[in-house]
Amino acid sequence: SMERAIHADKLSMIGQLAAGVAHEIRNPLTSINGFIKLLKDSQAKEYYYEIIESELKRIEFITNELLILAKPNAIRFQKTCLRHLLEQVIELMSVQALMSDVEIVCEWMADEIFISCEPVKIKQVFINLLKNGIEAMPDGGVINLIALKENESALIQVQDQGCGIPPDQLAKIGQPFFTTKDSGTGLGIMITYNIIHHHGGTISIESCESAGTTFSVRFPLKEEVWSTT
Numbered sequence: 249s250m251e252r253a254i255h256a257d258k259l260s261m262i263g264q265l266a267a268g269v270a271h272e273i274r275n276p277l278t279s280i281n282g283f284i285k286l287l288k289d290s291q292a293k294e295y296y297y298e299i300i301e302s303e304l305k306r307i308e309f310i311t312n313e314l315l316i317l318a319k320p321n322a323i324r325f326q327k328t329c330l331r332h333l334l335e336q337v338i339e340l341m342s343v344q345a346l347m348s349d350v351e352i353v354c355e356w357m358a359d360e361i362f363i364s365c366e367p368v369k370i371k372q373v374f375i376n377l378l379k380n381g382i383e384a385m386p387d388g389g390v391i392n393l394i395a396l397k398e399n400e401s402a403l404i405q406v407q408d409q410g411c412g413i414p415p416d417q418l419a420k421i422g423q424p425f426f427t428t429k430d431s432g433t434g435l436g437i438m439i440t441y442n443i444i445h446h447h448g449g450t451i452s453i454e455s456c457e458s459a460g461t462t463f464s465v466r467f468p469l470k471e472e473v474w475s476t477t
């Protein structure tokens with residue numbers, strides 16, 4: 249089992265991001281260009297329209313994901329009941345979990361945990377983590393969601409029994425566009441990291457190949473922290 253904290257050197261991240269965006273958007277653009285040329289004298293117009301449409305959707309999806317990153321200052325903090333928030337997330341993910349035969353089991357090691365956050369953004373964090381957990385268990389299994397208080401932090405762990413992450417890939421998790429999935433964007437963990445970072449929190453991964461992966465997310469409990477931001 250290997251553990252590492254996810255953090256990012258800002259400058260190298262911007263460079264990687266720019267290169268990644270250019271690459272990810274150039275591919276569908278090149279293909280759209282090609283198919284538009286083919287359309288001019290083709291019988292199979294419908295087929296080409298479909299490809300063009302799906303390539304445009306991919307560009308739209310990627311730019312939407314990137315726009316989330318571009319608005320870090322818009323956070324409106326409010327006192328939020330973590331349990332209530334996580335229950336809403338589980339509800340949102342229940343259909344996808346059911347379809348993959350995954351059960352999400354919650355363990356509350358504290359009665360009430362309140363954090364200062366923008367709920368929509370923190371929901372996005374746990375949607376991303378649960379989605380990855382479900383995708384790591386194509387044959388089903390259990391995801392444990394554990395919430396507790398640890399020192400001055402709220403600690404939330406998302407624990408799956410999925411494929412795990414090979415040690416040589418662990419350092420790449422969270423780099424823009426790093427994905428091992430055919431239809432992945434490789435933006436989920438980076439967006440997750442960014443949201444957590446802007447809330448004064450941390451995220452780390454621990455993974456054991458073919459045994460499972462645990463993401464640990466920590467948020468400060470003290471509300472004074474936010475009075476200066």
Ligand code: ADP
Binds near residue numbers: 376411412413434438
């Ligand atoms: P995407 O899900 O689109 O691939 P992410 O940024 O969410 O992008 O994840 C990046 C990569 O990290 C995934 O492609 C996968 O290889 C790895 N990963 C993330 N979460 C898990 C997990 N729970 N189990 C195994 N691998 C994971």
Ligand code: MG
Binds near residue numbers: 376379380436437
């Ligand atoms: Mg993902």
